Amino acid sequence: MTTPPSPTAAAPESLLAAPDQASQSAITAEIVAAHAEAERRVAAGEQLPTTMYDFPAYRSSILRHPTKNPRLVDPETIELLSPAFGQRDVAAIESDLTLQHTGEPLGERMTVEGRLLDSWGRPLRNQLVEIWQANAAGRYIHQRDQHPAPLDPNFTGAGRAITDDDGRYRFTTIKPGPYPWRNHVNAWRPAHIHFSIFGSSFTQRIITQMYFPSDPLFALDPIYNSIRSQKDRERLIGVYDHNLTSPEFSMGYRFDIVVDGPDATWFEPEEEN
């Protein structure tokens, strides 16, 4: 089989601006209409994914989402297991994003802690959690982020951890700022931390974003709203937890993560074998 010649690729940074540059009010109206339409289809008995692949208010998804429904398949053995991770893969210090440089990063120091659970509430141990985020000024260290906010020489914004026996992870970091993007005119992302999670089954793999309580940008953001129901969107909001706040040191947020089944990932608890 021969490969067709690949078309000349556009420079990645040129793809970041949507061509139509709609107004925020037009985007907000699209979001409201898309949620209402999804609700209507679900009420009529249709099965829709929790996160909508077809969500045109998020302009760059228009040409990048599949148009066919996914094929339902029984997982094979390899898909029911997942790469094995352990402390060998990650140094303990990688979970503290404030210690990666010689000085202290600027911004509001925070702790984010949570548990990784399966759909039956059981802790997932020894799993890899990776995070990345903008700095306090809303700037990513990535070269393609040219938003004119300062980089912080003492903050990169990437961390990793391995869950403990209770499925727990914990990061010390800086609260990220909101940042502008070019989906539409005056588009701003609510502050968020990207999370990448492995479960005990490869089918449970998830990449998501954690948000912060009461963000005024929630209703305006097409990415947050690609999740069609309010209840599910709220699962992505970290909960402020004063018990996690350290006196005179950092603010605490709790963010538990539940991976999806399927039923084939249910194994008898080991103790009962």
Next chain:
Amino acid sequence: MSAVPPRTHTPTPGQTVGPFFAFGLQYPDMNQVVHPHSPGSLVLGGTITDGNGAAIPDALVEIWQADSDGSIPRARGACRRDGHTFTGFGRAFTTDEGRYEFWTRDPGAEPGKAPFFAVIVYARGLPNKLHTRAYLPEDEAALAADPLLAGLAPDERATLIASRTPEGGLHFDIRLQGEKETVFLAY
């Protein structure tokens, strides 16, 4: 096995990986499931394209596979390669031309089953992950017996079978949308 009890917890929804994942998800030799100079090593690669057939330069692919004898890797160290332990997991970012590449070796399977790589794709502009499979092309009997492939039309089936390159590598393109759209999976 006893009946599966009802689920008690609602899954956390997924979100797009966004444009700026590279500094968060990169680690040394992440696309080298095996060392390039090890016996049986080959390149598995392809291009990821959108609904216009344009290359996607900001996508991320992960593979997870059995070893060539069909065994499931249980060794740790996928994030800190030692050059010889087979962990079965790899991660690759697409280049500015939309191409991803792994160094790996052929997966095996249980007897009679068709070997494949479990594949997940993420990209800026893709609201959530997509699962698929890249089957090896050789074992026609096993491919014919595969329950997933058996239920697909020929053009859909073709999107899941990698082709063998003259150098012994594997070529597997992923089309997120449009003509010859890759078949994606739900479990």
